Amino acid sequence: YPQALASIGHHVGIPNLPILASRFLHEHADSDDPPIRNADLPLDPVDCAHIFHSAVTTYYAPSDPSGLWGMHREHIRANPSWHKGPPRYDCVSIGKDPSAHGFLSFHVVRIKLLLLFRVNWCFTLSGETEDVPCAVVESFSAVHNKPEPETGLWLVEPDINDDGSRMLGIVHIDTLFCSAHLIPAFGEDPV
Numbered sequence: 173y174p175q176a177l178a179s180i181g182h183h184v185g186i187p188n189l190p191i192l193a194s195r196f197l198h199e200h201a202d203s204d205d206p207p208i209r210n211a212d213l214p215l216d217p218v219d220c221a222h223i224f225h226s227a228v229t230t231y232y233a234p235s236d237p238s239g240l241w242g243m244h245r246e247h248i249r250a251n252p253s254w255h256k257g258p259p260r261y262d263c264v265s266i267g268k269d270p271s272a273h274g275f276l277s278f279h280v281v282r283i284k285l286l287l288l289f290r291v292n293w294c295f296t297l298s299g300e301t302e303d304v305p306c307a308v309v310e311s312f313s314a315v316h317n318k319p320e321p322e323t324g325l326w327l328v329e330p331d332i333n334d335d336g337s338r339m340l341g342i343v344h345i346d347t348l349f350c351s352a353h354l355i356p357a358f359g360e361d362p363v
Contacts, residue, residue, distance in 0.1 A: 175220040184223075184252075184285060186308060186340065193221075196342035197291060200304060224286040225251040227307075229264075229348055246351050250283040250307070263352040266309075266343055275326050276317070280352045281309035284340070305345040310338045312354070328354065 174180055181189030226249045234242045254260035265278040285308035290301065312328040319326050331339035 173223045175222065177221055180221055180223065180287075186285070188340075189308070192308065192340060192342050193289065196306065196344075197289070197304070200344065220290045222288045222290075224288065225249060227286050227305075227345060227348070229350060231350055233350075244350070248283055248286075248348060248351065250286050263312075263354050265349040265352045266347045267349060275314065275319070278349065280312040280328055280354070281307075281341075281343070282312070283348075284308045284310055286345070287342075306342050307345055307348065308340060308342055310340060325355070327357070 174183055177190045177193055181187050186192070226247050228245060228247055230243065230245045232242050233244055248264055249260050249262045251260045261282050261284055263280055263282045266281055267277065268279045269277050271277075287306050287308065289304040289306060291304055311331045313331055315327040315329055333339050
């Protein structure tokens, strides 16, 4: 893979990757600053980026004792060719609102790309270099404020831009919580 952000974006089919990265890094650098327009973002604060096809998450789930004292470990994949076949882009839950309960406290996203940015914080006072692990994600939103009564499952739908494309964003890898399994809706007829 190339290491320049614009080249990576064109290689993986996400041409606005530099804009997404600039917005993410601006929010990551100082969340107290007001949001800024795309035109005001630094063009390329990333010195280089590295792509990974998987990450490991380890978390504590006290209600599920099947792991060692409730500890669980999962692999999250964003692989354009899984075992030399079709792509595999896993879905995960990420934190949204800690004051909400259950599913409403999470977003469901599909991981499209796992990256490590080497960032030169030249647009901040520190001027330091930092490695920032992150993921490019497609987001989903809950259709209702409660699960479906027949199945007890939550119904989600993809977030779509005005032009019909999938809504993309970048999140820090530390916000990934655990895998989410999405089951397609097949309609009324038997499959």
